[in-house]
Amino acid sequence: MTTASCKIVVVESYHVARSLFYLEFEIEENGSIAYVNSGNIRLRRSEDPSERALVWTGLELPSDLSNEQYSTAYEHAYRFVELARTLGYRGMINIDAVFSIDGSLLFNEANGRWGGGSVLHSIADRTLGSDYSHSHVISSVRNVRLNSLREAIDCFVDEGLLFDSIQKEGVIPLAADQDAGTVECLVIARDRLVGRNFEHRLLRIV
Structure with missing residues (x-):
């Protein structure tokens, strides 16, 4: 050995x-x-049945x-x-x-x-306040099928997903991978169930 x-x-x-x-x-x-x-x-x-990782x-x-x-x-x-x-x-x-x-x-x-949580925490702290963890759940969602941040914002507005600064809920696009045609997003929700609903809607975008 x-x-x-x-x-x-x-x-x-x-x-x-x-x-x-x-x-x-x-x-x-x-x-x-x-x-x-x-x-x-x-x-x-993994979606690949032969992949164990x-x-x-x-x-x-x-x-x-x-x-x-x-x-x-x-x-x-x-x-x-x-x-x-x-x-x-x-x-x-x-x-x-x-x-x-x-x-x-x-x-x-x-x-x-x-x-990876540093960016999410920083955005949540700025948009919701330092005590955000007492009232909200923050999650990252990868591989949303959109080609750019501009396309993501337009889509989220049309779908009623874009973060609302009054309601303090919604989706913020973080970064775009134009080669892959995907966007990574931040979901801000009042609880985990609402957050899962946002995530499900994001991943259904085609």
Whole structure:
């Protein structure tokens, strides 16, 4: 299992997850630690039946962890962030974790950078206020079949999907992949059920 030039063995353990989520913090220049946001990591099965790997579909903020799960995850993640601070790191840090089906908490990745939820959080903070997680659910939707941001805005206006600054709900187009003919969007909704309805309508656009 090793060679003369490489004597390190990496052992991976796989677990069936009940919840996949992340927590994001920022370590300020003065060393103070600020909690930023937390969200669900959403995956789905590939449309290719021969492909076993799950496909990343986006994020949903805030996470739907129970209070007990969130408190436990936060406590352990914070200890990791403290370690990163002690090592001299400053900046954004994202920590991914899962709760397995037996209730075990497992951390599987940490990234010292802006994460996928950073943009969603920033937009929600600006459009809804810093306490948005108490009243709204924010999610990203990829591969909406539109060719440009202009086309997306026009379509969302016609379909009654575009974000309404008065009602505080709707869809904001984020980025366009003109080669693929798709747009990534941000959904802002009052609850998860309404958010799912927005997502379903987006993915039906042809």
